[in-house]
Amino acid sequence: MSKIGIFYGSTTGVTEDIANRIAEKLDGVEVYNISGNEDKLGDYDVLILGTSTWGFGDLQDDWQTALDSLSSLDLNGKKVAYFGTGDQVTFADTFIDGIAIIHEEIQNSGVTLVGETDIDGYDFGESRAVKNSKFLGLAIDEVNQSDLTDERIEAWTTELKKVL
Ligand SMILES: Cc1cc2nc3c(=O)[nH]c(=O)nc-3n(C[C@H](O)[C@H](O)[C@H](O)COP(=O)(O)O)c2cc1C
Numbered sequence: 001m002s003k004i005g006i007f008y009g010s011t012t013g014v015t016e017d018i019a020n021r022i023a024e025k026l027d028g029v030e031v032y033n034i035s036g037n038e039d040k041l042g043d044y045d046v047l048i049l050g051t052s053t054w055g056f057g058d059l060q061d062d063w064q065t066a067l068d069s070l071s072s073l074d075l076n077g078k079k080v081a082y083f084g085t086g087d088q089v090t091f092a093d094t095f096i097d098g099i100a101i102i103h104e105e106i107q108n109s110g111v112t113l114v115g116e117t118d119i120d121g122y123d124f125g126e127s128r129a130v131k132n133s134k135f136l137g138l139a140i141d142e143v144n145q146s147d148l149t150d151e152r153i154e155a156w157t158t159e160l161k162k163v164l
Contacts, residue, residue: 002164004029005044007037009051009063014142015085018149019050022083025157035062038069046164049102050083057094057128059101067105076110081160082137088124089144096139100128103136114163117156121148
């Protein structure tokens, strides 16, 4: 059976909360703050990586620190899914850019991307996390659309279970 690890970076606790809510929907997953746990990424077959975005399109601080250690890990053959939290109204042109920054770092290291999602139902200008008209992963906006979060997590984890 695949070992699934969720690794989140969270400055004010929003992404941490989402990580735990995703974990509730998936059996047997372990959840880690990426800060101080970078070395554990290698222990899992499936990596579910979550981050918020700060500044204008900057990666969350702990993830930014962790990026260096990603390049020294052997990620070949792992499946990777992303979830991002952001604010599509105030930061309409950098919405959840953070997950794209992680993806751009590891996309050529032999990982398989799973869990892309439709952009329908969001209202933003631009996002680096949109590739081929889809988000690279689950997009969560607790500032403007928290009422949709439960159903988005439910739909995403249901799809993920089919490919993990
Ligand atoms: C100063 C500031 C800058 C932000 N920049 C962005 C941004 O560029 N893109 C985005 O989608 N969200 C942005 N956000 C929204 C946060 O990413 C969002 O509130 C997130 O859920 C926080 O998660 P965390 O507590 O796990 O770090 C910003 C928020 C603040 C306060």
